[in-house]
Amino acid sequence: MSLSVGIVIPAYNEAKTIGEVVAACRKYGIVIVVDDGSTDNTSLIAKKSGAIVLTQPVNMGVGFTTTTGNYYAINELKFDIVINIDADGQHSPDTIPKLLEKIEEGSDFVFGSRMKNHEEMPFIKKLGNSFITSFNNLIFGTKISDTQTGLRAFTRSAYEKLNLQTDGYSICSEFACEVGRNKIKYSEVAIKASYNDWTKVKGTNIFHGLRIIYESILMKVRR
Secondary structure (H helix, E strand, O other): OOOOEEEEEEEOOOOOOHHHHHHHHOOOOEEEEEEEOOOOOHHHHHHHOOOEEEEEOOOOOHHHHHHHHHHHHHHHOOOOEEEEOOOOOOEOHHHHHHHHHHHHOOOOEEEEEOOOOOOOOOHHHHHHHHHHHHHHHHHHOOOOOOOOOOOEEEEHHHHOOOOOOOOOOOHHHHHHHHHHHOOOOEEEEEOOEOOOHHHHHOOOOHHHHHHHHHHHHHHHHHO
């Protein structure tokens, strides 16, 4: 692909996995790690592994961190395409070419969907994700099978239409909201998700889920 690709990785205390994730992502583009106030060696390991590292002095939340990285990738480094991927190794960077292929075929936004290939997803996560996704689709007018995915790709033109305001976990729903609101051409790619003892318990819980639903309603009302 002749278009330039930036890969943004929001990270908070991911020293155990960030090096491997960065190394694997570098095959497909320039990697930007945004360290969200980690108290471990996330920044150091990411930099040694070949990433550009942006460091936030305090923990600001995954939404704020993701938006910071995306803004830097689009407005400072001028990438044509941006990939977002989690730092914990849940998603395989080797799926990135499939997302880029969809961009080449004409999509402006691509969601990596765990729900199209969810054999390894823990039941409680699958249940919660299905509920939030169905709710998001209902109010945003989309037909996305996994609105809560951390793996996505988008073009510069798509990003410039987005109005992202969320600091926390609701950032995933906000992407779906903005794609629906702006009628951005989107597609999905089935992806596998690898879960270990850490990734099974990290991320959203019931409280976060309820907050995501509440904030999704506010997104719809205010836009």
